[in-house]
Amino acid sequence: MGKGLPVVKDSVTAGDASKPLVVYGFEPWGSTASSSSPFVAKVETFLRMAGIDYEANPSMEGSPKGKVPFIKQGDVTLGDSTFICEYLKNTYKGSLKTKEPDTAEGKAIATACQLLCEDHLYHGLIYFRWGTPKGWAVTRKYLSGMVPMLLRPVVPGMVRKGLLKALHMQGLSRHSEKDVIFLLTSSMTALSNFLGDKKYITGDEPCPADASVFGALDNYLNDDMDLETSRIVKQFPNLVGYVTDIRQTYYPESNPTKFKTGAK
Amino acid sequence: MDGERFPDGAEADPDAQGDAPPPPPDRAADGSPGPQPAADPPAGGGGEGRDGPKDVSELFDLVKDRPCRVTEIEGRGFKRTRPLLVTREMERVREARTLEEIQGHLAECMAALEDLDLFASVEGELLEGDKDSPDTCRLVMEFEEKPPWKMHVGTYVQGHEGSVEATVGLRNLLGNAEHAQLSLDYSSQKSSEYAFQLWKPRLVGLPWKGEVKLFNWLRSNQQYSSFVERIRGVSFGLKCSGGLHSFTYDLAWRLLSDPSRLASPAICEQLGHSLKSSLAYDFNWDKRESSGRPKSGRAFRMRTELGGLAPDSIVAKYIREQVDLQWTLPLFSTVSFTLGLSAGMLLPVGQDFLHRKTAVGDRFFLGGVGSLRGFEARGVGPTDARRRRTEQPSHDADHVGAQARDALGGDLLCSASAAVNFDLPHSSLQWLGVYGHAFFNAGNTMLLCCSGRPLRSSLQEFGASFRSSAGAGLVFPTVFGTFELNYVVPLTFSNFDRVKHGMQMGFASTPFLNM
Numbered sequence: 004m005g006k007g008l009p010v011v012k013d014s015v016t017a018g019d020a021s022k023p024l025v026v027y028g029f030e031p032w033g034s035t036a037s038s039s040s041p042f043v044a045k046v047e048t049f050l051r052m053a054g055i056d057y058e059a060n061p062s063m064e065g066s067p068k069g070k071v072p073f074i075k076q077g078d079v080t081l082g083d084s085t086f087i088c089e090y091l092k093n094t095y096k097g098s099l100k101t102k103e104p105d106t107a108e109g110k111a112i113a114t115a116c117q118l119l120c121e122d123h124l125y126h127g128l129i130y131f132r133w134g135t136p137k138g139w140a141v142t143r144k145y146l147s148g149m150v151p152m153l154l155r156p157v158v159p160g161m162v163r164k165g166l167l168k169a170l171h172m173q174g175l176s177r178h179s180e181k182d183v184i185f186l187l188t189s190s191m192t193a194l195s196n197f198l199g200d201k202k203y204i205t206g207d208e209p210c211p212a213d214a215s216v217f218g219a220l221d222n223y224l225n226d227d228m229d230l231e232t233s234r235i236v237k238q239f240p241n242l243v244g245y246v247t248d249i250r251q252t253y254y255p256e257s258n259p260t261k262f263k264t265g266a267k
Numbered sequence: 268m269d270g271e272r273f274p275d276g277a278e279a280d281p282d283a284q285g286d287a288p289p290p291p292p293d294r295a296a297d298g299s300p301g302p303q304p305a306a307d308p309p310a311g312g313g314g315e316g317r318d319g320p321k322d323v324s325e326l327f328d329l330v331k332d333r334p335c336r337v338t339e340i341e342g343r344g345f346k347r348t349r350p351l352l353v354t355r356e357m358e359r360v361r362e363a364r365t366l367e368e369i370q371g372h373l374a375e376c377m378a379a380l381e382d383l384d385l386f387a388s389v390e391g392e393l394l395e396g397d398k399d400s401p402d403t404c405r406l407v408m409e410f411e412e413k414p415p416w417k418m419h420v421g422t423y424v425q426g427h428e429g430s431v432e433a434t435v436g437l438r439n440l441l442g443n444a445e446h447a448q449l450s451l452d453y454s455s456q457k458s459s460e461y462a463f464q465l466w467k468p469r470l471v472g473l474p475w476k477g478e479v480k481l482f483n484w485l486r487s488n489q490q491y492s493s494f495v496e497r498i499r500g501v502s503f504g505l506k507c508s509g510g511l512h513s514f515t516y517d518l519a520w521r522l523l524s525d526p527s528r529l530a531s532p533a534i535c536e537q538l539g540h541s542l543k544s545s546l547a548y549d550f551n552w553d554k555r556e557s558s559g560r561p562k563s564g565r566a567f568r569m570r571t572e573l574g575g576l577a578p579d580s581i582v583a584k585y586i587r588e589q590v591d592l593q594w595t596l597p598l599f600s601t602v603s604f605t606l607g608l609s610a611g612m613l614l615p616v617g618q619d620f621l622h623r624k625t626a627v628g629d630r631f632f633l634g635g636v637g638s639l640r641g642f643e644a645r646g647v648g649p650t651d652a653r654r655r656r657t658e659q660p661s662h663d664a665d666h667v668g669a670q671a672r673d674a675l676g677g678d679l680l681c682s683a684s685a686a687v688n689f690d691l692p693h694s695s696l697q698w699l700g701v702y703g704h705a706f707f708n709a710g711n712t713m714l715l716c717c718s719g720r721p722l723r724s725s726l727q728e729f730g731a732s733f734r735s736s737a738g739a740g741l742v743f744p745t746v747f748g749t750f751e752l753n754y755v756v757p758l759t760f761s762n763f764d765r766v767k768h769g770m771q772m773g774f775a776s777t778p779f780l781n782m
Contacts, residue, residue: 080532151542151582154520158540 014086015079017093022077024057026050029071030262032145033227036254037218038262039145041125042084043072044218047260049088051253052209054100059261084121088211104205113212116197116204119190120219126175127187128222131230133166134176141228180231187235195239202248209249217249331367338396338403344410348385349442352469353410356380360406369393373406382508383444383468387411413438424747424774430454444468457487468508478504482519491645491674493530493653494538496628497522510551519543521628531651531673537627542582545574560688560702560742561595562603568592574629575616584616587629601690611680615716624717630676631712634765637749637775639682639710641736641757644773645674646765648712672763675714679729682710691741705739706753735759738771749775 028043037044050057073082074090081090092099104110132138146159170176175183194216203209204216223232224246236242254260337360342353356379363369373391380389388411396403417436422429436448445467452460466478480502487495500519507513521541525534548571555564568591575584589611597603611631615623635644650672686706690697711733715725740753752772760766 149581150540151577151579153518153544153577154540154542157520 014083014090015081016090018079018090019077020094020098024050024055024074024076025060026057026074026261027060027062027071028262030061030145030264031260032141033225035225036221036250037260038072039222039226040071041120041128041215041218041222043262044221045084045214046072046074046087047262048217048249048253049091049101049211049214052101052211052214053091053095054098055091055095057261061262061264084215088214092211101210102208104210109205109210112197113205113210116194117212117215119194120215123190124187124219124223126170126173127183127190128219128232129166129170130175130183131232132226132228133163134170135180135230138228138230139163184231184235187232188238191235191239191242195242198241198245200241203245213249217246220246221250327366331370332365334364334402335366335369336364336403337361337369337393337406338400339405340408341405342408342410344412346412347415347439347442348410348412348444352383352443353380353408355469357406357408369404379469379474379508384446385413385439385444387413415439422747424750428454428456428458429747430458456490458485460484466504474508476504476506476508478502478506480504489527491632491670492534492627492676493527493673494523494525494534494627497524498543498628500543513549513551515547515549517543517545517547521626523628529653531653531675533651533675534627534673536624541626542577543574543628544576544582545572546576547572555593555595560603560690560700560744561593561605563597564595566591566593583623583626585613585625585629586616587611587613589631595688598687603688605684605686605688607684607686609680609682609710613678621716621722625678625714627676630678630714631680632674632676633680633682633710633712634674636751636753636771636773639734639736640706640708640738640751640753640771641755641767642734642760643765643767645676646767647710647734647760648677649675649714650763651675670765677712678715680710680712681729681733682708682712684708688742700744702742703739704742707735707737709733709735732761733759734761734764747774751775 026043026046028038028046029040031037032039035044037047047057047059070082072084072087073080074087075081076094079090081087104113132142143159143163146162147155150158167176175186178186198204201207203213205212220236220242223236224243226233236246340354340357340360342350342357345353356376360369360372360376363372377389377391380386388409390409392407392409394405394407396405415438417438418434419436420431420433422431424430430452431454432450432452434448434450436446438446440447445465448462448464448466450460450462450464452458452462460482461484462480462482464478464480466476468476482498482500482502484498485495486498489495498519498521500517502515502517502519504513504515519542521543523538523541525538530538550567550569552568553566555566556562570587570589572587572589573584574587575582590609592608593605594607595603595605613625613629613631614620615625617623631648632645633639633648634642634646638644639647652672653670684706686704688702688704691701691703696702711729713725713729713732715722718725720728734757736755736757738753738755740751740755743750743752750772751774752770754769755767755771757766757768
């Protein structure tokens with residue numbers, strides 16, 4: 004007789020648009036346009052694409068489900084990027100600058116790309132950043148900055164152990180590195196074919212799924228950690244062009260990501 | 268090594284009087300020296316033409332002020348103990364100049380040696396010194412060492428948790444009175460504690476006890492505050508003999524987690540890893556009677572803690588002060604009046620200190636028997652609503668779902684208790700140690716930091732929102748702790764307090780619940 008699933012409250016679906024909105028998440032690593040977490044980058048990119056005003060807080064304290072991103076607006080605290088985006092769509096209905104895809108096929112493509120990035124490419128990123136010795140050496144440095152000095156021998160190791168265990172249960176880390184590269188390349192090929200030579204996934208206008216795809220690809224390409232992830236994406240010039248384009252449009256030099264703290 | 272002769276450094280006394288009789292053999296046993304019947308009555312008395320003294324106490328009174336020195340100290344019975352350890356304590360006997368002084372110093376030595384917790388018995392005997400040095404005597408000490416290992420198993424109840432504790436210890440490992448102890452502690456609320464301690468009384472010869480402790484504590488605060496705290500670390504302590512002053516430095520890794528996934532947002536913010544690096548000073552002055560019912564006496568305890576001592580700026584620095592005062596006054600016949608006051612304050616240090624949240628593990632909690640009667644344990648103070656689907660019925664037998672709100676604790680605490688204690692008329696109850704009391708309790712705790720209000724209005728509200736209760740009941744001092752059975756009427760309380768009107772019973776929690 005196991006404990007079963009824990010009792011969790013349903014996510015809030017809409018809130019008060021007049022209150023200030025704060026997004027919590029990780030800082031950028033290397034030269035990523037937004038956060039080092041693809042999900043936080045997804046939320047920030049969506050906010051910029053939709054033209055919603057927000058503040059960023061690069062800390063993790065108080066997250067409702069123990070993960071970032073999460074947002075606070077007035078009394079509402081909400082976690083998980085998908086529910087955050089749903090919440091934002093409902094709260095700011097009518098003033099969003101993004102557009103949902105028109106056709107059923109468009110909607111299907113958008114959903115497929117979003118899931119591909121969030122449920123597959125994300126794990127590939129964890130594999131290379133946390134699993135491989137090269138990635139871990141750099142990740143550890145970033146992580147140590149968030150932890151008190153005397154806890155540095157202990158805490159990063161614990162966090163890594165937890166993540167790699169989850170990755171093992173998910174299945175990706177049971178393959179050899181070459182097999183993982185093969186799997187990721189196949190997914191990347193599919194993504195590249197979805198995009199084709201369009202400006203955005205579903206056409207000329209960005210849709211919420213573009214925020215997802217950008218979040219993942221920007222982290223693959225631009226974290227400056229010299230991992231296989233960037234080499235995989237560079238095989239697809241249309242994806243590289245897509246990332247560069249969104250960076251220039253939504254993260255110009257004059258308005259960089261709000262997750263970067265000046266002090267570091 | 269059976270017997271040891273300790274070299275004598277003193278010179279012969281030039282002021283030796285001419286015809287004084289040699290001092291009689293005097294036996295001092297186990298730290299309570301007193302004249303006992305001598306083996307041989309002395310030859311010759313103090314004066315001429317008088318009968319000799321009737322007994323040893325008269326004889327002692329005659330000679331106690333005569334000059335007399337200890338010139339030689341011999342210790343017997345050492346197996347593992349280093350003689351140097353004992354020599355240091357015995358040196359003070361050499362300073363005595365008369366028999367009475369020797370007796371006094373010897374009593375002090377006995378007490379000091381007992382403090383080391385090494386000897387099952389210590390006996391001393393003063394024997395006459397060399398014939399050619401008058402007014403001298405020899406001290407012969409017989410030691411019986413305690414066994415090198417010790418074990419203890421016990422149970423106790425504190426507040427809402429019952430615990431079983433087992434300790435295994437080693438005594439006098441290297442001969443210098445070092446002690447090592449391994450202790451394990453399990454309690455009914457799934458808290459557990461493992462600790463390994465090393466301590467040494469008389470650190471480098473000074474009357475201080477040095478201690479190093481490695482610990483791993485799991486404290487479950489799930490019932491009242493929806494989190495589980497795991498603390499692992501090391502603690503260094505220095506305590507003066509008598510326990511009046513002590514200094515402690517704790518370095519620990521604290522991990523707060525919420526297995527139930529029900530914690531309120533205020534507790535969610537506290538979850539995660541943190542470093543505890545704090546230096547504390549404790550002052551403990553206790554002049555109360557230790558037996559069952561408080562009849563008279565005073566006690567004052569104070570703890571000052573400076574925390575967050577680490578080079579990084581990430582680690583929040585704070586200062587924590589806790590004061591506890593108790594005073595018992597006998598009134599008439601067997602009735603006494605006890606007044607207790609507790610106050611505590613926790614403040615972050617640095618710029619904008621009022622805008623930084625304090626750690627829930629350092630805060631003060633109020634409520635429950637022994638703390639503030641008339642309210643549930645941790646039932647008074649700031650709270651926050653737990654996450655729960657309101658339509659969902661309370662489907663479990665475990666405690667976690669039983670409460671709607673988490674107790675957050677406070678930065679400022681003040682509580683007072685006034686009680687009249689009396690013996691119960693029935694003699695059998697008196698024999699059991701049970702007594703009655705009638706009391707009035709008042710107290711309040713609140714969060715000062717990050718409350719969104721200016722300090723002045725917070726303090727005004729603190730004064731205005733004091734909770735109070737009154738009642739009477741029976742107190743049973745047991746081996747597990749003090750058990751109380753009371754009828755309480757809460758007089759003033761605030762919204763969200765967990766009030767207990769009527770019969771309330773439980774084990775009293777100690778006022779100083781730290782760490």
